[in-house]
Amino acid sequence: MDAEIIVTELAVDRVPDVVELCRRALDLPEDAAEADALIDTLWIRAGADRPVVALGAYRGAELVGTVVCSISGRDTRLGHVDLVAVDPAHRRRGVGRALLSYAERTLAGLGAAEVLLAGNPPWYGWPGIDVRYTPAVCAALALGYTQDRTAWNMTADLSYAGSPALRPTETAEARLAGQGVSVRRAEPADLPALTAFARSTFGGSWDEELAGSLGRDRAGCHLAEREGELLGFAAWGSSRPSWFGPMGTAPAAEGSGIGGVLLRRCLADQRAAGIDTAQIGWVGPVPFYSGSAGARIERVFFLYRRTLGDQ
Structure with a gap:
């Protein structure tokens, strides 16, 4: 029988543990390879600019999942879930749901009325959920989030x-x-x-x-x-x-x-x-990047939102 999932706020001395978890949990190699830069951006650097909370899910003494969430610097009524990562060995066992539920309560306590599964500029890891992270898309829909936008990156081959x-x-x-x-x-x-x-x-x-x-x-x-x-x-x-x-x-x-x-x-x-590969993030003028650098649309992201209190 699975041990109980305990979700708790993480102190910054847990950064190395979170980075190591993300290296295991981020399925796309380009994301896993930059796990240290992601956590530094989303947690440490963003935390100097806006309210940021990192959460950890534990089974016993083992860190099996994490969430980084923040309040928008432009509209304090908006909360953002900036990162969700669950150890592959512990997926489909309620870890992601427990983390997101805790994150929503945390953001509500900071004044958020709505939560976005979308990047929180200027410190963000992705515009939204990469469509190749299909379990995350399924989880967002199961938890009552509504897709309201689509964004994309372009890739330049170096x-x-x-x-x-x-x-x-x-x-x-x-x-x-x-x-x-x-x-x-x-x-x-x-x-x-x-x-x-x-x-x-x-x-x-x-x-x-x-x-x-x-x-x-x-x-x-x-x-x-x-x-x-x-x-x-x-x-x-x-x-x-x-x-x-x-x-x-x-x-x-x-x-x-x-x-x-x-x-x-x-x-x-x-x-x-x-x-070897540059990501042109959250692209607007596709023809310019295609013509100037031969870039192509490759990463596509769904952006989700949910009003707190909605079921």
């Missing part, structure tokens, strides 16, 4: 020198230089200008993602400017080394080729860091 993602940028950069546009690697001192540009141009919240791409190993950012005025940027590695983004080009500079140059400079960095 595994061989002739990949479209690794096309040289020197000719395009020389053309841009003839128009007074310079392209260079961003430095930490550029962060205030980058965040101000991103806020004023796109109105989003990329401050933390931009900060996370500068001055860290296996991360980076490139920018384009004319006479000191920013025209665009592209970043990588803020959440996970293999993920590209965010990026943005000033509307007045669209169609100039700046975006493609910045994108491929970042992808070249990722290739140099030993990454």
Whole structure:
């Protein structure tokens, strides 16, 4: 007979245990390989910015499952389940249900009226549930969650020198230089200008993602400017080394080729860091990434939500 499942809040000294569990529990190799970066992003770095709680499910002394959940930084009425992982040897035995039920009560106690099984920008591991994690999709539906959106990532192949993602940028950069546009690697001192540009141009919240791409190993950012005025940027590695983004080009500079140059400079960095496949996360302009880097839609995510109190 199975021992009782005990769910408890985890302290940060349990990070190594949670990382090891995720390496066993995340079925897609690209996720398991970056388990340490995922937990650092979702638990440690996000916890400095918003309420984050990590939960562990134990059978006896064994950690058999975990959830990381958080409150939205944009709307405190929204709670997010950022990660669910259950040891393969303990699936279909009530562990996931116990963790999600506890997470919902925890988020309700923090003021949430609704729970999303979706990424909580700027610190997220995935936009939602990858459709290849089919048991997680089934569990979400069984627990009363409703699918309300679909998102996707695109994949850029960095595994061989002739990949479209690794096309040289020197000719395009020389053309841009003839128009007074310079392209260079961003430095930490550029962060205030980058965040101000991103806020004023796109109105989003990329401050933390931009900060996370500068001055860290296996991360980076490139920018384009004319006479000191920013025209665009592209970043990588803020959440996970293999993920590209965010990026943005000033509307007045669209169609100039700046975006493609910045994108491929970042992808070249990722290739140099030993990454064979780059994930372009939560993609909007599919044709741009396809044309500029030969990227293809590969990971598809279902996003779910449930109003607390609904049965």
